Amino acid sequence: MHFQRFAPCSPLRPYVHYFWTLESAGLGSPTRPFRTIADGCPGLIFQPPTSAPILDPTGKRWPTLLLHGQTTQPGDMQPQGPFRLVGACLHPSAVPTLFQLPAPELTDTCVDLALLPATGPALAQLLQDTPTPTQQVPRLAALLLAALRSAREPADPGMVYAAEQIRAAPHQVSLAQVRADCCLSERSFQRRFKHAVGITPQLFARICRFQASLHQLRAADYARLSEVAYAHAYADQSHHIRAFQEFAGVSPRQYRLQARPELGGFPALL
Template sequence: MILQEFLPPPVLADVVSSITVLQVDRLLGEWDVPLVAKAMPSIVYQSSGPGTRLLLYGQNVAPMVVKAEGHLTLVAWFLKPHGLGPLFGIRADEATDLGVDLDHLPLVREMGLRERLDGAVTANERVRLMEAFLIRLCAVAREGNRIAGYAAQLIAGGNGMLAMRWLQEELRMTERSLQRLFAEHVGLSPKGYSRVCQFQAAFRQLSIGNFLRLSDVAYDNGYADQSHLIRAFREFTGLTPTEYIERTAAFLAGVALEPGGTR
């Protein structure tokens, strides 16, 4: 299995946050690979079984899954939270919890992008192809809303625990103006985006095993108690933290889980 994360080249640093590659050459059985809330829209090339897809995902709050069988390649370009409008000319809230097929985008057809992604041999080749696409896209992009980007950066930097009143004062905006700004450019309300960022901070701590008790993860990330963390985790992944850890371990070991979570 290959799992890698890259920073974008400097020319794309204003619109791309990071690039993640997951490649598994041989899977035992059929898998549901979860796409958990990450507080960022994304462009994802996915290949498994006989099919491939190139999708644009908006902010995902509801748990989403990718069906995988035989093999799996996922190459995801995570955009800045306010990147959908400048790059694709759409309101961010129109794409929330949706995956949009990019095959019909004129630039994708002009470049023969998906066919070239399908024909690429290595993940590195696919990363370079998408970089070329995004550079072309940026050349005709509308000017993004820098205020929305700045606000999202502040919230993410505070792991979702930033006081909304402080943010309104910092931006010199009313609550209603801030709501409209986030709906159009980020796709979630300020509080909704904060909740995803808070979950992501807890998710990272849980994933690297940096805790003794689950309650430590809850308190470290601003949750009232362990039950509050579990409810948030179930909302964004469809699983409890314990179930997620068990399924991740099974996936990494290449052991298929039968329906109901038994081996």
């Protein structure tokens, strides 16, 4: 598979981490299943009509244009042939502003964005009328900008701050201090964070810590696997293994054997 990522324009940077394209190797290559893993970010995925369908773990076909929320558990996806995907990795709290949906409604699920009247039909049609991924990425960016201009719910600056603080140092951050920085009670902090991000700050911090350890594994920046566990403040290697199995479906050792180098920059796929 071939993965590429593209930086968003300045107005979208508070809402989009990056745009990306993912293509299978070609017509003559076998199509291996791939696994979605928890990465702390919602996302938008467009599958052109000419691409082979991709089936979720229940055997259901992905819609042409899907919006997914937070993923808290791994899931295996099966391409039915050569495929091409174009997407956007969104900031953790971007869904309520860009799509006028409470983030918890999308946790561990997705919606067919083409069915949402606010943004979907025009976006789906424009993407289908654009032939190549390099043309589809700017189209996707332009339509997200249009969604941003018409947004009825502004971003919650406190929850944007909280998510950024947790992502920056998930094994060191004090959630109590982040809450105090936001001048919120425990109950209000939990409620507002879940509305914006889709999961509790505690679960979000656990996913971000897992992702930080995954990044170190991908970079091969260690001599022993136990070093990765201790570098990210896991109590011991067994604790790290349990977290890895929860969010990736494999142990760190199994990950080393199964990881695909071509997906090294894609934190949501194995």
